Amino acid sequence: MARRKPWDVDDELWTVVEPLLPKIERRTRHPGRKRHPDRLVFQGILFVLHTGIAWEHLPQELGFGSGMTCWRRLAEWTEAGVWPRLHEALLAKLRSADALDFSAGAVDGSHIRALPRGPKTGRSPVDRGRTGSKHHLITDATGIPLAVTLTGGNRNDVTQLIPLLQAVPPVRGKRGRPRRRPDVVLGDRGYDHEKYRRLVRALGVKPLIARRGTEHGSGLGTQRWVVERAFAHLHWFRRLRIRWEIRDDIHEAFLTLGCALICWRRLSQPTRSLALSQ
Template sequence: MARPKPWDVDDELWAVVEPLLPKVERRVRHPGRKRHPDRLVFQGILFVLHTGIAWEHLPQELGFGSGMTCWRRLAAWTEAGVWPRLHQVLLARLRSADALDFSWTAVDGSPIRAPKGGHKTGRSPVDRGRTGSKHHLITDATGIPLAATLTGGNRNDVTQLIPLLQAVPPVRGKRGRPRRRPDIVLGDRGYDHDKYRRLVWALGVKPVIARRGTEHGSGLGTQRWVVERAFAHLHWSRRLRIRWEIRDDIHEAFLTLGCALICWRRLTNL
């Protein structure tokens, strides 16, 4: 049996995605050209996400519609808040299946190039001052992405510690209140700042952060590797390795969609 392509959308995934999409009623008078099916357009968006291909080079023979159709639909769905809701729904399913571990979380940042510039870019200190952005990620204890943010490549990781914790959505899936705050957050030496430790404590979370100037071997690496693995899974999608979008909201849409797809793959493997 042929292995499904990363951009294939099976019935189970589509049953999760379709209810989240805004409904567009076709006009009775002057209806114009028939709207391309949302499912095929969604597959076209996934094709661009995974291959990194330019929108104008999207293969017409695959039936996804034109690159411009897919881009417009992505922009409209982004404005409607589809991707954060999809991520939240999948997180709730994982928690319902006891596959989400809030006992501790890990945070990290990963720089990427942004050749076309745009909002949330900056001169990257790790790439000879070239224009870049940075992905910031927080995962649960098993490596499931809970939230991600985008900044300029010149932003320090520690500045996103509080925004990442605040970006974790309320996750349902169990009786009682939704879970939002982890018990512990782990960070490397880039997050070593007493001011931010106090802010983390104020959120009811215990910070476990390596100290600068101390010898390596703190032991955090035996747990923090899950966030590095999550970055590897995210950047397996070529559209997230290099930021080609001038509009930051479109790149953030790809970033959130990438997090949601990691959740979906984990669900299908349970």
């Protein structure tokens, strides 16, 4: 039996994705060329995300359509807000399956090289001033991505602490009010600032952040490692290791899609994870 490729879209995933895609009615007069099937184009987008291949080198023999077709469809679906809604839908499924743990959340940032200049790029202080961007991520207690943001490589992690907490969507999946934020947020010394601690508390979240000037071994490393693991999973998608896109919304689309796919893997292959609260 042939092994399923990571960019293959099974029926279960497609039943989640398809209702979120905008419906394009074909014109009766002068209909033009028939639109390439959405499912195949989505697989082409996943192929680029997984392999990091340039759009123009997308293999035609795989049936995904041309690289330009896949890029245009990605831009169209990004403008329609498909990817955040897909991520939110999968988070709701995880919560329904009791696979989300809001007892704590972990935040961190990760530098990537940005070869083309564009919005949300900057001179990276950790890469000898080269142009770069930063991925900022917040996860639940088990390392499931809750939200992700993109900034220039010269932005401090602490500036994204509040935007990350505010970016967590209302997660449904259970009766009652949806969950918006974890009970506690864990961060390393890069988030040590009293102003931001007050802002976090104002959102109803308890900050648990390592302090600068203290010895290593605060104990948070035994709890917040899940966000570092989540970054490893996110950057397993080769398209996210280096920013090739000038348009920030296209790179953010890949970022959010990567988070959604991590959620889907957790749903389809449930594993026991160590909770931060333990």
